[in-house]
Amino acid sequence: MTKSEVDCKKKVFQGPSLSYTSNPDYRKPSKISNPYLQCLGAPHVDSFNYMLEEGLEKAVADLYPVEFELPSGERVKATIDEAGFCKPSVPTDVVGVKNQRVLPTECRQRGATYKGEFKIRITMTVDGKSITTDKSLGNLPIMIRSKMCHLADMSPEELIQVNEHGDEWGGYFIIKGHERLARMLLVTRRNYPVAIRRSGWKTRGNLFTDCGVLMRCVKDDQTSTNNVLHFLQNGGCKIMFSHRKIMYYAPLLLIMKCLVDYPDHEIYNILLQGHTDDLYYTNCVQNMLRELHEENLHTSEDCLLYLGRMFRHKLYELPPWTSDVEAADWLLKRCLLIHIPDYTDKFNALVFMAQKLYALATDKCKVEGADAVMVQEILVGGHLYLQVLKERLQDFLNNLRINVQRSVAGTKKFVFNMKEFQQLLRKCGTLEARMESFLSTGTAPSNNLTLPQYKGLTIVPENINRMRYMSHFKAIHRGAFFMEMRTTEARQLLPDAWGFVCPVHTPDGAPCGLLNHLTHTAQVTQHADPNIVAKIPEVLQEHAGMVSIRQSIPGYSYSVFLDGRLVGRLPEASAARAVCHMRTLKIKGEKLPNSTEIVFVPKKEICSQFPGIFLFTTEGRMVRPVINLAHQDVELVGGMEQLHLLVAITAEEATETTTHVELSKSAFMSNLAQLVPMPDCNQSPRNMYQCQMGKQTMGTPIHTWATNAETKLYRLHTPATPLFRPAHYDRVALDDYPMGTNAVVAVISYTNKLYRLHTPATPLFRPAHYDRVALDDYPMGTNAVVAVISYTGYDMEDAMIINKAAHQRGFAAGSIYKSEVVDLENPSSYFCRDPAATDLHQV
Template identity: 25%
Template sequence: MSSIAVVGGEKIHSSTGPIPLAHPESKLLRSDDRWVVIEAFIKEKGITKHHIESFNTFISRTLKEIIMEEPVIETSIPGFKLIIKGFRVGEPQVREVDGSINRNITPMECRHRDLTYAVPLYITVVTVENNVAGNSVEVPVGEIPIMIKSSIDPLQKMSEEELIKMGEDPKDPGGYFIIDGTERIIVAQEDLASNRVLVDYGQEGLNITHTAKVVSSITGFRVPTILDRHKDGTFHVSFPAVPGKIPFIVIMRALGLEADRDIALAVSPDPDIQTELFASFVQASDIATVEDALDYIGSRVAIGQARESRIERAKYILDNYLLPHLGTKPEDRLKKALFLGQMACKLIEFALGRRPADDKDHYANKRIKLAGDMLALLFRVAFKAFLRDLRYQVERAKIKERRVNIALYARGDIITERIRHAMATGTWIGGRTGVSQILDRTNWLSSLSHMRRVISPLSRSQPHFEARDLHGTQFGRLCPFETPEGPNCGLVKNLALMATISVGVSEEEVLNSLYSLGLMPLIDVYNKLRNGELDYETMSKWSKVFLNGTLVGYHSDGEALVKELRRLRRVGKIHYEVNVAHYKTQYINEVYVNCDSGRILRPLFVVEQGKLKITKEHIERLRRGEPFEMLLREGVVELLDAEEEENALIAVNPEEITLETTHVEIWPPAIMGIAASTIPYAEHNQSPRNAYQSAMAKQALGFYMANFILRVDTRSHILHYPQIPLVQTRALSIIGYNDRPSGQNMIVAIMSYSGYNMEDAIIMNKSSVDRGLARSNFFRLYSTEELKYPGGQEDRIEIPDTKVLGYRGKEAYLKLDEDGMAKVEVMVGGGEALIGKTSPPRFVEEFKGYGILAQRRKDSSVTVRHGEVGWVDTVFISTSSEGYRVVKVKVRDLRVPEVGDKFASRHGQKGVIGALIPQYDMPYTVEGITPDVIINPHALPSRMTLGQLMESLAGKVAALRGKFVDGTPFFEENIEDLKKQLLVFGYPLDGTEPMYDGRTGELVGNPIFIGIVYYQKLHHMVADKIHARSKGPVQLLTRQPTEGRAREGGLRFGEMERDTLIGHGASALLKERMVESSDKTIIYVCELCGFIGWYNKKKEVYECPIHGDKGVLHPVAVPYAFKLLIQELMSLGVKPRLVLTERHKRYAS
């Protein structure tokens, strides 16, 4: 690994080794020792900790910032104002209908009663009248949903026993909300980092050659600012508050830099760079003063106003809408000018080829927005709306009376409703959808994986190839495998096991440390430059120092600064979340310090002078229970963001450390996410197979939560005998998979047998199934509310009377008890009522022939879905927040595996059962072992999932030796060793065994590969899919069959299907499908005018709309949709006249 040459100050290498080994053995660091570190890390940082920490920060820090942002509320009444003194967050509570406040609310109660688990928020307000302060009052401002297991959730402090008592699963990690009884999470959003300047080439075909963009943002407020370099070499700034583009020089002048020299120095002292500004200076030579420049900007926004007000307006806009993250006061203008100058500098450097374009997909340029950030966004808007309303109410009241009681005018529902609506629908401010999602409770793993999901705001309809690629900086941060197939591929990602997200450290603290390390503040440097106390010569060796993307000053020796900062961090003087990076090339010498929130960090072992800093002793201390943070404080492990990782050279194993190495990977398998971590021997599989398994693990049935009996999920499955996989990965236990598994260990033979397992089908042992293999229960929840209507009318839960409108027949209500609800443990089938309910008559609907309005109650019972059967499992009766009675009925159905049910191994090998063969017909081994599953050898070569073969072998060893096998990728038990163990147990070492054909008893010609593989039952079962329709319900408008299995709908004979019939030349079939079996109708068409007429039943004549009974009408069979089309065209003013001809006309040329 030596360099070949130095080109342009950079060394070029072409390494030839060492040959990478998949399973290196390390003497310096045993795999168990490494595991201890990552185990401690995950235990501390947790699976959903990032959400919880983010929410905690929102409650403890952000909330205060937003509320206290503008504590003084000025009113339109002179001398009268309100001042917010403080605020307080209450405890979880619910306001009942009678007005009482229920403080004993638990999450489980919220789930049952369709409530929101939330805390009230109070602010303390003081009225000030003519500088005389009144009493301070605490007013409730609304409710904020709280995150389960966050700092303000009482659950967080409870012991396991207490949690169980409350009906919670003690292992539930939390991190989600309960909104109207449903569990919802706020999915992490990936975003381009704000307050950082990114340079890129201009769009093809435009006048722009290069462009620099920055999204300036403070909590909940984003302003993109763009600096473009045009083809003529001029620079222009654009930001949303001002229409069009403003010449760069003009805006600099408007910000107070009047002299050309000042502007040039603000960009760079480098004469080469300053030269590039020439065209811009020429362009703006007319506008020479600050006033003129302001006027120029003002004339864009305040058209037709006086010069003074234009200037005022321009100042206001520059202060408030230009780069607001640098401040919103007039004195911040110089900062803004210098920032813009730096933008220009970076852009010119880029245009001169001194630096490459910034990579938008590089994770140093990305930030993750978590629940706290998203809530802040929402709360800010809601709170502002609340204050606006409060001010308005108070002003109105003040006019009427002298003294105002603020508590009376604070409308709490504004905030509550806004937040609730956004959380319940997932539509955030700005119209972004899918922000909050219903937590996936298919199984334990799917919930966890859902909470570690990161979604990109890029549209799924465009290709965006680059954004979907796996980027090098995603290593260790995002799972390389776990991404959905289809349109979201590569845009939806999942956090790697060892990734954590920065919470954020105060910028001031970091800045102070920087100053104490000899950082020269930017303003000082700038002033010195202006005064000629400094020149470019001295500065050219200095490093620019950026803090969170903003240039804060210069340092004479960047390398030393970076070194010192890292040293301080490793001894705990600076927070471990602070990252530094030093970029140094021939032209560029920049130090980036980051301490903002939302960076994905990953832990690494620190190497100093070619030696690992971590010692055996550290590991011992971890084993003794010391926290992971100890390692961070002592500087033996570091958290790196993608930016600092630019400076790192990482060795996978301690043995590979050279003098240049800076870090060592802690636990290579932890680059995978939750779902991919379940794959044993993942490094032996083709990568798409791992991606498929990552998707399928989330569809496996299992033991999704320990409190499933109490839960009220709309759909849920429980596997009868879930098993811990015999072939483990280390991640399984730490994720909690081993406590809530979703699959079973099955004896799997790989052989061609009977042909029923071809093309991915599998053969399953009928006898095993009879003994309970892969059996599961399906639960569906039906629920209804007993509503009360205005006017004293109300719903009644009862056995409906036979006279009720829409009575379903006596048989439908047989299963109901006297209270109108189904009896427990009674078998119910499709169409039978579970909850008998009648509703009061509403007008309009009863339109009985002679115009008499029948006042009958209407049946509104809840019935079992069409095509489903089951046993009534549980009936829950509770009260909704409006005080109505809520009845929820859980129906259970037994699902025994049958032909057509879908199964999958942990290697992306899915297939449906093709045949269930009884044990006596299954092949058996010498010992009489019959496989549970037979898969086809042809399923393997093209998929290259050798992991499955290895798992099979390892599973066999595990079963024989009575001890799990560790199949963790890279650290697995040696496969050759396992083979030898097999030999010791008296089996052939290649995993094969001679087998006998179960039907004939004859020996099969060749030994068969047989072992134990963990199989998952996926929630796609034929029982839920089989669907047939002869004739049935039709849509009102088109009279075509309805859509969907649940509605007994017809299948779609679409355009492509039509094309196949045309291809076959089958006209009669085409007509049969499109007319006879769909929406055939007879219409009467007038031969004279071609319009649709009708048969007058009263007069018993045919009538035409134009000619009346003089029309000549013929019946014509057409699709109803055609008749509809004709009428729609007529509504458009188009006259489609139908020309008729005989039905059986002879073919004429």
């Protein structure tokens, strides 16, 4: 997150000082987009832009080349060198086109996919002779308002001119005329060792226990894999890694000796650093070293040869001439702690994981659990798109190998020239149908991807009214797997979710607690400047007093981790002061990114979280703004960071130990929860039900009635602005899309379709937050006076008596818009007027 982005967010979150004000004259669009609404699509659009700018280049560089040998003895190698997107446009071979660009409104109206051409540059080498050519892999879907979209830099006035809403925030795809949104899924925090106890781990093998330390490792190109360090009943431990969705287990010391060529006594001293007084841990390390020598594995080279020999036949990606050492090297790079390229850094990370595992097994460390928000992050649509696309590119290379092998079947010589190469590429097909199918169905069948689920990855953002449409972009889902679980652990609302996950806005029934919504101010971090991140270790040594890993420090010292990599140590005496200085650098945003999460877990005499200092600059984390009292400035804090801070709700509650203060009393609620009138006077379920009912009412879902091609839309004729307006209702644009009616009594049922109300009205009772998110531009609902008579026979449930005169005057009147698709039988077909009739006046 750049400094300019953070400054923009500060203005958004501070409320009264915000320079943006919505235009009271609805005939003229605002000069700038509403920043509150732009934040809804920002995580999706920014993640897709990262894929376009940096992620795709890194993914292509990480593809392993396809190498194989032909029957004639020739060695073939195929690689993809570059890949890139083009903006959606009309094919160049179409004649008579004045404007080549294709806009989203056109795709909506004709039921097409908004997509741009995707090209790659591929090279094939046969016995040293290389041929390079460009290949189009079809037109792939483009996210609305991303940098490859024509709407990216348009102002509200320009958006209206191309039949879009002036406050369009994008973040979704148009697939076959329908909007599809990639779900934001909650996954385990990347590059952090999480202490977990799972009873299911006991079934993984002989002597396995329920103790383990899990690390979800993620590369810069968003490729992810899970590594788990398991504790065994005999005191040993094994590390789990997976390849092609098959899990393998190897002794920890075997992997360590493969990574570094250290003598046994040095490995022993490093593992026991800071834990020499733990006799049980000391005996376990000695036994693990002894077991290796009993298997005649004495040196690092012996361990590499053994590892390569054991897994060589499982690595189908490698050519047949690969040695055992090269196979082991490939395995260590692509399956073990893949976010760390250096082997020494991998070794240091395993040492920390081992120390944490034995502290957990001996009850010296608390369980963190994968269901806590502090150890979770969000998988965003652009990152998911990149993972699927990378796997499809790898499949394309594998298909090329298969086609080459088929072409030489029964022949002795492979004809290698440009014409033959291009013919082989044509046989490999394109990615167009597979990527479009992935987004239209939400299913991503895969052999290599490590995803929390493989179905239900995309949804249709229903546009019954403005509230429902907005809530889809802030929704976070725990995963379809947890819907079938009988336990309720994953559904629990834990204290560490404060300020990040709304405690009110969740549906009842099966998805309760699994489908949540981010709070109004919570945001998802994007990729930080790599140049700043690369210099962080030097900054910490210069400004925070951090020392190198191997430098001896008297007394206890804290390990300092940067995105899962051990970069140094801090003495216990100066750690707190150093962390405060880091926070100063973070707020300034010059030497540390503003979105950096600084987690200082202090050492305690009681059983608590395993101590250490952890810095996170990666994307996908949840952060929110609070006021730092020491600097009197806005600071973005993360979920794990918040646990070790003292945040007061108001300045009056602050004490001497308070470090931060909330921006507002309602910052812990989502957009819809802040629109509930006087929620503190309701019982908790009523607030939750209101969040759901607000999304069900008829209103004004869109403005583009003339060019919209939705199957069915509902429109309220006389929507009303609320009489009671919470703070969040103050200028957020719902009255432009009116829904609902002011009346004595209003009961509006709904279906899963879109309706139009004829006489919508702006609500008379308007909470303050109403217009920050422009709800008056899309009004919905009706103000009504309700008479409750419980003594007589009129106290019915789920029914009411409506005043006849109010009904005759148009109370709750609405319209239903339906679309009908007519296919012309042949090119000579026409609508209404015969073009061949000369007596008809041509308009």
